[in-house]
Amino acid sequence: MSWLLVYPIIIPLLTGVLAYLFRNSPAGRWISVAGTVALLMASIMLMAEVLEQGVVAAQMSNWQAPFGITLVADLLGGVMVVITAITGLATVIYTLSEIPERMERLGFHALLQMLMVGVVGAFLTGDLFNLYVWFEVMLISSFGLLVLGGTREQLDGGIKYVMLNLVSTIMFLAGIGLLYGLTGTLNMADLHLAVRGVENTGLLTTIAVMFMVAFGVKAAMFPLFFWLPASYHTPPVAVSAIFAGLLTKVGVYALIRMFTLIFDQDVAFTHTILLWLAVVTMVTGVLGAAAMNDFRRILSFHIISQIGYMVLGLALYTPLGLMGAVFYLVHHIIVKANLFFVAGVAKRIAGSTDLARIGGLYAHAPLLAFLFLIPAFSLAGFPPLSGFWAKYVVVKAALDLEMWFVAGVALGVGLLTIFSMTKIWGSAFWPAHPDGIKPRLSDLPTFDRVALMLPIVALAALTCLIGLFPEPFVQFAERSANQLLDPTDYVTTVLGVQP
Amino acid sequence: MELLLAITIGVLVSTSVYLMLDRNVLRFLFGLVLLSNAVNLLIFTGGRLTAGAPPLIDAGEYAPTGVVANALPQALVLTAIVIGFGLLAFTLALVYRTYMTLGTVNSDEMRVAEPADESKLDTGRLGMGKANPAKPATGQEAGI
Numbered sequence: 001m002s003w004l005l006v007y008p009i010i011i012p013l014l015t016g017v018l019a020y021l022f023r024n025s026p027a028g029r030w031i032s033v034a035g036t037v038a039l040l041m042a043s044i045m046l047m048a049e050v051l052e053q054g055v056v057a058a059q060m061s062n063w064q065a066p067f068g069i070t071l072v073a074d075l076l077g078g079v080m081v082v083i084t085a086i087t088g089l090a091t092v093i094y095t096l097s098e099i100p101e102r103m104e105r106l107g108f109h110a111l112l113q114m115l116m117v118g119v120v121g122a123f124l125t126g127d128l129f130n131l132y133v134w135f136e137v138m139l140i141s142s143f144g145l146l147v148l149g150g151t152r153e154q155l156d157g158g159i160k161y162v163m164l165n166l167v168s169t170i171m172f173l174a175g176i177g178l179l180y181g182l183t184g185t186l187n188m189a190d191l192h193l194a195v196r197g198v199e200n201t202g203l204l205t206t207i208a209v210m211f212m213v214a215f216g217v218k219a220a221m222f223p224l225f226f227w228l229p230a231s232y233h234t235p236p237v238a239v240s241a242i243f244a245g246l247l248t249k250v251g252v253y254a255l256i257r258m259f260t261l262i263f264d265q266d267v268a269f270t271h272t273i274l275l276w277l278a279v280v281t282m283v284t285g286v287l288g289a290a291a292m293n294d295f296r297r298i299l300s301f302h303i304i305s306q307i308g309y310m311v312l313g314l315a316l317y318t319p320l321g322l323m324g325a326v327f328y329l330v331h332h333i334i335v336k337a338n339l340f341f342v343a344g345v346a347k348r349i350a351g352s353t354d355l356a357r358i359g360g361l362y363a364h365a366p367l368l369a370f371l372f373l374i375p376a377f378s379l380a381g382f383p384p385l386s387g388f389w390a391k392y393v394v395v396k397a398a399l400d401l402e403m404w405f406v407a408g409v410a411l412g413v414g415l416l417t418i419f420s421m422t423k424i425w426g427s428a429f430w431p432a433h434p435d436g437i438k439p440r441l442s443d444l445p446t447f448d449r450v451a452l453m454l455p456i457v458a459l460a461a462l463t464c465l466i467g468l469f470p471e472p473f474v475q476f477a478e479r480s481a482n483q484l485l486d487p488t489d490y491v492t493t494v495l496g497v498q499p
Numbered sequence: 500m501e502l503l504l505a506i507t508i509g510v511l512v513s514t515s516v517y518l519m520l521d522r523n524v525l526r527f528l529f530g531l532v533l534l535s536n537a538v539n540l541l542i543f544t545g546g547r548l549t550a551g552a553p554p555l556i557d558a559g560e561y562a563p564t565g566v567v568a569n570a571l572p573q574a575l576v577l578t579a580i581v582i583g584f585g586l587l588a589f590t591l592a593l594v595y596r597t598y599m600t601l602g603t604v605n606s607d608e609m610r611v612a613e614p615a616d617e618s619k620l621d622t623g624r625l626g627m628g629k630a631n632p633a634k635p636a637t638g639q640e641a642g643i
Contacts, residue, residue, distance in 0.1 A: 133578065156613075176542070
């Protein structure tokens with residue numbers, strides 16, 4: 001049994017327990033930081049192993065697959081764990097300055113760590129029912145984080161978030177029950193083989209659509225996204241950032257996994273639905289962003305629009321398309337979390353996230369303005385930043401299939417993205433502050449300044465790194481896409497036999 | 500037996516959908532309870548029904564002899580019930596807290612986070628949980 005697969009789950013779990021026990025002392029938050037550093041190291045070790053071997057699998061308690069629960073990391077799973085750890089670490093450092101002691105006493109860090117347990121578990125599991133359990137771990141922690149503090153906005157947004165996510169969870173569970181009834185197995189690698197023997201393909205496609213709806217809610221796809229803009233701007237910024245970075249992406253990951261490994265029987269039907277949903281998702285998201293006037297609400301709608309690109313990559317179902325989806329997934333998590341961090345600093349020094357009530361950031365905090373431009377341009381797809389390559393690959397994949405309309409929409413949405421970014425720039429950064437405040441970074445205490453700016457600088461550097469040296473990342477995404485389209489390695493490693 | 504359970508599941512699902520279409524979030528929640536029970540039954544039925552044969556292994560044996568009921572769906576349902584219980588308890592508490600704070604359980608009136616006039620939105624009071632002069636809560640108002 002490979003412990004490498006267990007560490008990324010068990011480290012945040014133990015950290016969460018310890019952080020809860022020490023929640024009343026400052027030690028709690030430092031335990032949280034240390035635990036997340038350990039998680040990052042463990043995930044890098046796992047990634048190194050995955051890069052060497054292709055797919056790593058471990059059978060829990062030595063119950064052989066498909067009877068026991070399998071943990072498995074392929075290239076996609078591995079990189080998602082690493083990126084979770086990076087985002088988690090950035091968030092934890094950010095919380096050192098942002099989260100008031102009162103919330104720490106209520107167990108904030110324990111919830112944050114449990115959220116990471118759920119996210120990492122979902123990326124590493126090779127069992128469908130186990131995936132459901134990790135989703136629940138993730139959900140209940142996110143419920144707690146979202147409403148912790150209990151302001152009116154949080155409760156209002158929380159109700160919508162909780163209710164709609166519960167419906168999607170129940171859909172997911174129903175899908176699992178039906179799929180089990182049809183095939184008699186829950187192991188994902190085994191399902192890959194079992195669905196080939198199913199005679200009633202119509203029923204299989206129906207179940208596929210149930211999963212599509214369930215994960216579509218989690219991923220905030222059109223027309224199932226309404227919980228996201230209702231809630232993501234209400235909690236503390238650090239919570240917004242980790243939600244924006246990771247949670248919807250778990251839904252996208254699950255979609256990619258299910259619709260490459262298991263539901264690849266009726267691609268003409270299922271992936272066409274995904275294609276058009278992706279197009280509409282891109283457009284709705286960016287139009288919503290263009291209509292908003294609040295920093296975080298604009299960013300929330302951008303998440304939806306960007307989800308469209310990732311699902312588009314999956315829906316094209318070519319090596320290039322999936323490569324784009326994987327690249328996009330990684331790039332987006334870094335950029336999106338970073339934009340929320342910037343919004344948080346802007347709120348801290350300028351007093352609000354309402355664009356009408358802030359200003360003067362360019363004149364008085366030029367460093368912040370510069371650090372906003374990097375993720376903002378990357379999100380819109382400006383070269384030479386990471387978003388350019390991500391968009392380039394997805395659009396190229398669409399052009400290769402001669403889907404001119406789809407490619408055109410993808411490019412047009414990029415243009416509208418930059419429009420809404422200039423809206424933020426044009427009212428938060430460029431003009432003077434309406435109340436005459438001079439929002440200076442140097443007014444923050446030194447500790448807060450470091451804790452707030454360190455994650456932003458680090459993530460921005462990562463964005464530039466991917467953008468300037470895309471070669472290894474593109475190669476990696478290509479390998480990962482090939483692995484997704486031909487899961488022989490995955491199946492062989494999990495089941496230990498040639499299919 | 501399958502037919503009877505299938506009809507039961509169908510009735511439960513349709514009832515829950517009817518409840519979830521209501522603007523009262525409490526009714527929505529009751530709909531969720533029914534729906535999660537319907538899905539539990541669905542998993543149970545999907546795993547095939549074997550009446551009167553508990554999956555027990557006789558003394559001295561390593562595997563059950565003869566036909567026994569499928570134990571896996573029962574384990575799945577058990578897990579789902581436990582998780583569902585936790586989530587529903589949380590949601591019920593959330594709805595109650597929301598009612599105390601916002602003074603309503605009507606989802607149409609819950610516009611604090613997304614006000615029609617966006618300039619009224621204020622998420623600036625970070626986690627301070629300002630106590631709100633809630634309207635006195637009575638069961639009648641909540642429409643229970």
